[in-house]
Amino acid sequence: MSLTGHLLARIAQDGPLSVADYMTECLLHPTHGYYTTRDPLGVQGDFITAPEISQMFGELVGLSLAQSWLDQGHPDHIVLVELGPGRGTLMADILRATRNVPGFHDAAEILLLEASPTLRGIQAQTLQDHSPKWIDTVADLPDAPLFLVANEFFDALPIRQFLRDGNGWRERLIGIEDGELAFGLGPRAPQVALKDRLADTKDGDLIELCAAAIPIMTVIAGHIGTYGGAGLIVDYGDWHSLGDTLQALKNHEPTDPLTTPGHADLTAHLDFEPLALAARAAGCAHSRLTAQGVFLDRLGITTRAQALARPLEESERNTLIAAHRRLTHPEEMGNLFKVLGLYPTYAAPPPGLEP
Numbered sequence: 089m090s091l092t093g094h095l096l097a098r099i100a101q102d103g104p105l106s107v108a109d110y111m112t113e114c115l116l117h118p119t120h121g122y123y124t125t126r127d128p129l130g131v132q133g134d135f136i137t138a139p140e141i142s143q144m145f146g147e148l149v150g151l152s153l154a155q156s157w158l159d160q161g162h163p164d165h166i167v168l169v170e171l172g173p174g175r176g177t178l179m180a181d182i183l184r185a186t187r188n189v190p191g192f193h194d195a196a197e198i199l200l201l202e203a204s205p206t207l208r209g210i211q212a213q214t215l216q217d218h219s220p221k222w223i224d225t226v227a228d229l230p231d232a233p234l235f236l237v238a239n240e241f242f243d244a245l246p247i248r249q250f251l252r253d254g255n256g257w258r259e260r261l262i263g264i265e266d267g268e269l270a271f272g273l274g275p276r277a278p279q280v281a282l283k284d285r286l287a288d289t290k291d292g293d294l295i296e297l298c299a300a301a302i303p304i305m306t307v308i309a310g311h312i313g314t315y316g317g318a319g320l321i322v323d324y325g326d327w328h329s330l331g332d333t334l335q336a337l338k339n340h341e342p343t344d345p346l347t348t349p350g351h352a353d354l355t356a357h358l359d360f361e362p363l364a365l366a367a368r369a370a371g372c373a374h375s376r377l378t379a380q381g382v383f384l385d386r387l388g389i390t391t392r393a394q395a396l397a398r399p400l401e402e403s404e405r406n407t408l409i410a411a412h413r414r415l416t417h418p419e420e421m422g423n424l425f426k427v428l429g430l431y432p433t434y435a436a437p438p439p440g441l442e443p
């Protein structure tokens with residue numbers, strides 16, 4: 089049975105699905121899920137991420153984390169973690185860039201949180217010289233200083249959507265209309281988790297809630313606050329989100345999120361404020377939310393690009409210049425993507441970020 093068939097049968101039996109349940113089925117269904125069945129990244133795939141655009145991204149992220157490790161007295165056993173490592177490119181670039189930081193590789197146990205068996209296989213190949221281990225949940229993180237990166241991980245977590253109706257909310261649901269999947273609205277109900285949003289929304293506004301992100305953030309921030317370490321959360325989004333940001337991408341083009349379930353990537357903009365509040369509540373400090381372009385500039389991406397460009401032929405050099413622009417320019421990824429840094433309350437933020 090196709091995923092559409094499975095979803096229609098599930099809705100016919102149990103009633104409409106929340107957007108979160110729909111995203112989970114589309115992305116992670118064991119046999120039809122988007123991530124479980126394919127490698128979605130790169131020119132051949134449906135979307136491209138910063139580390140797949142250029143090695144410079146991972147190199148600078150790696151040096152920022154390694155500098156935090158040095159600043160915190162270079163503890164001799166740490167875990168170096170990536171959430172949602174895709175093809176393993178980012179972690180490979182981090183490891184190559186930090187090869188010459190004395191003691192860093194010896195101290196680091198590499199752990200990858202990945203739900204997709206297909207992508208785990210690709211990560212194992214990319215990182216075969218570094219013997220990474222995989223974990224299924226952040227609850228499996230050991231009690232040790234945690235140095236972590238998550239690029240475009242949180243945006244893949246399922247969100248629920250709510251439409252403001254008076255002083256209550258109606259949840260956006262996916263049901264069946266004329267035999268096909270269709271959006272609808274649930275009954276009006278108060279939502280405890282949304283009571284603070286009555287102040288900054290009006291009738292008819294749509295807001296999104298990513299409940300799955302909070303427990304993950306609480307665990308990560310608790311580890312960094314307690315054992316030391318640093319975290320770099322990079323994603324597209326803003327401090328507060330407003331409006332429908334559910335997006336389906338197929339072959340690098342936006343598509344209707346309901347027409348090809350399991351065959352298109354589904355994401356939503358990340359709402360950073362609830363994550364920052366969860367980090368603080370867990371006893372961890374967080375940086376100012378910083379545009380990716382500013383973060384990479386402060387870490388010296390232009391100097392790095394110049395060094396890489398020197399030996400290149402003209403066409404390769406143009407590709408590198410385009411990659412630099414794509415990662416940093418405010419009209420490309422530079423402003424759309426933001427970085428939130430996590431660090432212990434007694435330490436400085438990771439380089440590239442401000443308290």
Ligand code: SAH
Binds near residue numbers: 129245
């Ligand atoms: N960080 C990579 C890939 C981003 S794509 C890069 O920058 O290129 C999102 C990644 O998160 C994929 O590896 C996907 O399989 C993984 N992922 C999505 N939802 C997940 C979940 N609930 N648990 C673990 N991994 C998940």
